Amino acid sequence: MTVVVAILVRWLALAALAGLIGGLALEVFVLPVDETDTVSARRRLRVWSLVCIGGLLLTSAAEVVLRARTMGGGGWAESVRVVPLVLSRTHFGVIWLGRIVALATLVVAVGRSGYRARVVALALAGTVAFSTALSGHAADWGDLTPSVLLDWSHVLAASLWIGGLVALAIVVFRAGVVARHGVVARNGVVARIGARFSRLAAWSLAAVIVTGAYNAWVQLPDVAALWNTPYGRILLAKLILVVALVALGAVNRYALLPRLTHTRARGVLARTVRLARLTFVGPVRGSPSTLIALVVGEAALGAAVLGLTAALGESTPARHAGHVAHVAELDGARESIHATIEQLHEAGGVPRGWRFRLPPGDAQRGGRVFARLQCYRCHRLRGEPYPAPSAAGPELTGIGGHHPASYIAESILDPNAVIVEGPGYTGRDGRSTMPAYREALSVGELLDLVAYLETQGGMHRHRP
Incomplete structure (x- = not known):
């Protein structure tokens, strides 16, 4: 409807x-x-x-x-x-x-x-x-x-x-x-x-x-x-x-x-x-x-x-029709599995080919988490009151309009599970330069941060 x-x-x-x-x-x-x-x-x-x-x-x-x-x-x-x-x-x-x-x-x-x-x-x-x-x-x-x-x-x-x-x-x-x-x-x-x-x-x-x-x-x-x-x-x-x-x-x-x-x-x-x-x-x-x-x-x-x-x-x-059909096939072929955030922490993220749904968080509190972690030092968010990034990192403007909550959460829990190509995004060993925040965030803070990034819907591009 x-x-x-x-x-x-x-x-x-x-x-x-x-x-x-x-x-x-x-x-x-x-x-x-x-x-x-x-x-x-x-x-x-x-x-x-x-x-x-x-x-x-x-x-x-x-x-x-x-x-x-x-x-x-x-x-x-x-x-x-x-x-x-x-x-x-x-x-x-x-x-x-x-x-x-x-x-x-x-x-x-x-x-x-x-x-x-x-x-x-x-x-x-x-x-x-x-x-x-x-x-x-x-x-x-x-x-x-x-x-x-x-x-x-x-x-x-x-x-x-x-x-x-x-x-x-x-x-x-x-x-x-x-x-x-x-x-x-x-x-x-x-x-x-x-x-x-x-x-x-x-x-x-x-x-x-x-x-x-x-x-x-x-x-x-x-x-x-x-x-x-x-x-x-x-x-x-x-x-x-x-x-x-x-x-x-x-x-x-x-x-x-x-x-x-x-x-x-x-x-x-x-x-x-x-x-x-x-x-x-x-x-x-x-x-x-x-x-x-x-x-x-x-x-x-x-x-x-x-x-x-x-x-x-x-x-x-x-x-993108092939990707949508593949996701639908996975959704129909596999049963839902309920897991806690702690279990996902222990597993190092979500297995490839699987998706998960997060409980709702508070976007306003998530904005404060984003500022406390100083994520703006590497990631630009257009329209937000943060200083310009001082280090290279994928721009997050519009991420909520292009990626589900599962993708955002997985990127935070295990940055090496989602590698974005770009100058300064990876080190000499090919691994992401973004630190893992599994130990720095509580479950509630993670949910709030994801909710905040989900509000960033609209245009998205990577900063050159």
Whole structure:
């Protein structure tokens, strides 16, 4: 049930973000500045932008509760109580607060008139898109990495394309410009708006293809994963819808718009589209209403693409599907064994291939244990009030979002059971330079320290 709610929230968040960026882009790049017929559309676009900002605020609130539920594992009421801890002690919380500040500033920018205010608002919307990239699968590779930057570009391009389609269909054509359909048909405003947006969509589509191909290369181990894994099948369905979107866009660009502007598109692609349209559809009347109907159809397909994108965001990437299946096989093949922490101490850690669940600890007390042991001397925790590390050690920012409690506890009990490659992480003998804390920690302190590190969910990377 939680996964379904998470997908729905992510879908609404992506739709609101795309609608915001697409609507602002229409004002900045598409709508003619000197046309009186677009004045009403511009007013409605500002209302549309405020609605999208409201949707982003609501979905952001839901996302932080879902993140607290994922990290804490409790019920909804308990998750709400944990939210302040998530916001104050996790990297995700820092990103979330930055997003809220950007959205609040956006409300002010959207409320102002003038072209410069629209440009500022569009730039602020881009920072909101960056926060989305920082909380997705691409962030598994670290913060300002090529994966995150390309995923950000993917989000921006897709929002310009799909969000622009939705805003064009719902706000401009249906509510604004078409209100005076007779005038529009004579002066060709629909045709000019369609032509301008078509050029913007073409550039956005090119960026979507390039960045999407990179994301697929990162997340898929091979082509067969497209049909062998749940992640791949969702991605395949998304690709099919994108192809349908491109086909409709090609009909608009190369078949309908030339008729409306009394020109003839040239080139092999234009002739191919016209031939395919005549073969499968037949003659189509080049009227503004036909163009609008196709734009509405594209917008509906775009909304479905965003839904599948949300499902991808809540799915395990295909590259990690084998590991998940292996863990599930181990869980099903072996019975649970109950052991005390003292017994694990004596055994030197957890046997390979086994996992264990710890009793809950107190994260606030765990923070004091972290400070007392001076773990910050080797390990960086972004967003925490510790000095910069003076020795090399793996960065722990985001460790709670990428590793279970069993992994964290085992790393503390037996550092040599989990060796991280890196300069200064191991000695000349190949063993970890981290001291074992089995004798320095009580059972309660260990549980508290693990609970504290579990709150460090979000982005994680190793310090070079």
